[in-house]
Amino acid sequence: MSKTRALIDTNVLIALEDPGQTGPVAAELSRRCQAGGISLHIHPAMRDDFARDRNEVRRLVSASRMEKYPWLALIAIRGWELLEQQFGPIKNENDRVDVQLLYALSLDAIDILISQDEGIHKRVRGTPLEERVLTIADAVAWLKALQDAVDDGVAFVADVPAYSVDLADPIFESLRADYEPFVHWWRTKCVVEHRDCWVIRGRDGLLDGLIVRKAEDGTELGLTPSDKILKLCTFKVGARAQGHKVGELLLRKAIWYAQLNGFDALYLTTFPKQTMLIDLLGRYGFVTNGENSTGELILAKYLPKDAIPAPTGDDAAHLVRTRYPRFSIANPVTLFAVPVQWRFHRQLFPEVAKLVPTPLFNDDTIDDREAGRVPGNTIRKVYVCRAKIKAMRAGDLLFFYQSKEEAAQNSQMLTTVGVVEQLRRAVGEAELLRLTAGRSVYSRQDLEAMAAASPNGLAVIDFLLIRHLSPPIGLKKLTNTGVLKGPPQSITRIDRAGLPELLPSMNFGFAL
Structure with a gap:
């Protein structure tokens, strides 16, 4: 693996070597470069910048700071006229230093140039070098993207x-x-x-x-x-x-x-x-x-990245599990919108249980109202409802919809994707307890109340949690685009023609 080399200009050097207190962004740049094995280099022309400082003590201090960094070798100049054609007019000695830094970049002697000098940035604007000339903040953001793993959002770990x-x-x-x-x-x-x-x-x-x-x-x-x-x-x-x-x-x-x-x-x-x-x-x-x-x-x-066919046959549920987290959207997979009351939604999917940000603090407070159940942030889950649905197969997709709750951030939105393992029906409390054992986030009191209110039975849907939609999709967009006709009151089939409206929120790291 080749080493990344970054050239820093005078202003960045001063920011990194501030004798008082290094700013937090500059400090993070230094730390991330060290952690990532990215070497920061000095150009010989920068000696001229510091040599023009009339304060002898400061000039000596600056010279000693530069010695901490590796130096590029002096690069022969083809002619200042050619550099002016490439990088713009050279009106003074500062300009002469700037274009030498850019020339080193154009030769790929270094990979990026980190500069706080707006004049340097203007010289390369609209050119192929523009993306390689970064401010300190830009460089930190770039290093974060390189070094930091994608946050998958699983809570409690x-x-x-x-x-x-x-x-x-x-x-x-x-x-x-x-x-x-x-x-x-x-x-x-x-x-x-x-x-x-x-x-x-x-x-x-x-x-x-x-x-x-x-x-x-x-x-x-x-x-x-x-x-x-x-x-x-x-x-x-x-x-x-x-x-x-x-x-x-x-x-x-x-x-x-x-x-x-x-x-x-x-x-x-x-x-x-x-x-x-x-x-x-x-x-x-x-x-x-x-x-x-x-x-x-x-x-x-x-973990192959290619799209996979829909699971079919007697081993469909087995394929759903062993392929996890991948799933298929190909025919004959059916899509369903599943409305969930906010109380059960926050138990099933605690990661997206957030309150509307307060105007004063603009925070994303975790919604722990009526908390007390074991958080449902595992893979295997079960959803219980009164729906009389029968046509649901292993591999079908569930798009969970959080019902209206004014204080909840994701009120009336599709928030989460699950894939069906199996659909069963339970009649009576005893059977409901059996069928939900091992993966339920419902309390016994919840199940007792559900069974009592539904003497003709309940749908028990075993599913695997795939991931939360990013961003969640609100009711207005869902109705405007024809995905839903209105707020779903029961499990509702989503026409496959609505998939293009859902896919942008389903960037899960593999082809669908």
């Missing part, structure tokens, strides 16, 4: 460096017992290399779940070196958290992180005795790819 995790936490006890060199590996690899972790903590601050991740090339799984794979170095759910969907929540985080950030596969290794973990992974398409030297199974999930 923290992203932390390994060195911030307490190795004395009880979650590590079994790891130390199973793998004698664990402590040494953690300290010399995870801590020293600042490996990234996803953690879920209990109310007491102790860990309930942990993933340590590492990006690798494809050779680790027998793919090409250019392929990009994500290794889950450690995937651990605390004993006290078993049965609370912690593993599923962590897995959802990992799969979507890999999907959105262009990985071709993700994998982990685990001992055969970890049957619960192996079962969870197999449910969502992980396959065994041999064993390593310590007898651990290598479990991998491949």
